[in-house]
Amino acid sequence: MYVYSEYDQKIIEERVAQYRGQTERFLAGDLSEDEFLVLRLQNGLYVQRHAPMLRIAIPHGMFTAVQMRKMAELSRTYDKGYAHFTTRQNLQLNWPKLEQVPDILEELASVQMHAIQTSGNCIRNTTSDQYAGVAKDETVDPRPYCEIIRQWSTFHPEFALLGRKFKIAVSGSKQDRAAVQVHDVGLYLTHNSEGQLGFKVYVGGGLGRTPVVAPLVNEFVAEHDILSYLEAVLRVYNRNGRRDNKYKARIKILVRAMTPEVFAEKVNQEWAELKDGPMKLPQQEIDRVKACFQPPAYEQLDAQDSEFLEKLESDGSFKVWVNQNVADHKVNGYSIVNISLKDTSRAPGDVSAEDMEIIADLADKYSFSELRSTHTQNLVLADVKQNQLYELWQTLKTHQFATPNIGLLTDMICCPGGDFCALANAKSIPIAEQIQRRFDDLDTLHNIGELELNISGCMNACGHHHVGNIGVLGVDKKGSEFYQISIGGSSKEDAAIGKILGPSFDEDDVADVVEKIINVYVEQRTDGERFIDTCRRIGIDPFKERVYAKNN
């Protein structure tokens, strides 16, 4: 995990002072609402339906037990004792007071945290694979590069006021767990034919009103050149992106209008001047940052612990949990444990202050005091010894953190929706709950298998509905809330935008419709075929026919 140098610490402390001054000038009437809006958004502060919302950055989804405890404390002192993990691996407080935000930031700075650029039209938190550094299918650990990109993008002088928000994601493994291709810039770490390390660069993906899977604009950018390349991409966007209509201001619209080929050409022209200048990343800097992500002090363990194997045989529910919520670790005798935040007792991604403290204790006890947040709004203990899994599972169970549903239908991505968000057209949390209750039978859930169901309360798509295998979108029709359903989307390496089934459904019918869709799949699937594969094979029509069939 990255540890701040004196420079990093100085920058966030100076930021707290700067933001405190801005807040004071706003409260004194020296800054207008509109002016302060731009400034507070650069610092993650929205004004929502009931209260302000503060989004705290968790760079590339990694944090420590100490930081988790601090966030628990802040949620108690300045909020209502709970917080919400987002699809961009960040944490949101839903009820802070505007005038107390500078104090919250000061507290955060004391544990190397901040809210810099977590909203606004600037470069946002760089996100990554929650299994980075420990995944068995990983080729290169993306975290040092995420951190290098974080530093480059923090208070970049030229790109603080872009046409629209700008999101970067990085992955270094075979399986894409970071939804890389639906970001403004998506980076896959890769080696070229000479064995040199670099990135495959996708530009112009995104969700929102115009969902787009990003086109590939550069097959290979060497690691030393990545910052100059990003700078060139951003400059072309800042200069040429539309400013007249906020719904057409994302880079995806520019790339599409120019065509990816012409866009790539323009970037190359800019890049030619920057590439061999002082922006070239020295190996020394890459090594310095890499040193922060050295593996923890793993013990030498057997690949298969005998006691663990015995428990797997003797305890069926433990086995179900291990199969679903535990992933393979690259080090013998260790496992990656997912903490599910998707049981019916909580809104997806929500944690209470007590939960946060319990989880911090578990990180201390079982996983080198480190934690990760995931873009699917769960948490991860990345380095758990196999022979401690049974004990950990029992504790997780006591606190409703062990629902064995990671990657299954009830592991939904869900935005805060109309209950909290001022932009939403419809509620999303009650829809998630309705579906969770309908599919609460574990056998049914496991029989359905791998399935991503995503819910957004409006077309801004914070709940990633376009890339859900099943996507649910809240729409407003003459003042009532309706839900449009799409199928066939994917956020993985085979990224795709889902197709809309047809007219939207009444709030009370969503779980019924989902059930009908699932029934078609279960009837039609071939042996071992996942939902998404059946969708691709048989197309949308059989699903359409079923959900819109007249009752007889």
Next chain:
Amino acid sequence: MRKIIKDQKVIEDQWVELSDEQCAETLPKGKLIVPVSAWQAHKEQLIAHAEPIGILLAPDEQPADIAEDLEHFALVAISFPKFADGRGYSSARELRTRFSYDKEIRAVGDVLRDQIYLMARCGFNAFAVREDRCINDALNAFNDFSVNYQADAVEQKPLYQYR
């Protein structure tokens, strides 16, 4: 006379901004800032003017459009019709780094204290702070940060070249 910030000091502004129409008539005395369109239409007359000429770049006008004429300008003003429009930051940066323009680059329009720190890093050295705001307060912006990660128009090397 209007006050502006130049090279981190508050001074009296000596420049006059002209519209397209004003450039078509007999030019007034003094230092003149003219729009790109007027420059293109009345180049000879403007070059013949006895005192310095500056040019005004709108956010959608590129430095490359005036690059060949830069030697004629004692000042480039870049306009910010809105506080949140960040295009002019790239214009200033390009003028300094790509076209090596070393005279005054001035931010005009909706210019407030809160943009100044980053604007200065992009190469602006003069700021016509909005007249309803306290210009002396805006001077504090230069001290917002003491460390930056990136290279910029003033500092040639990013922080990692110094670590």
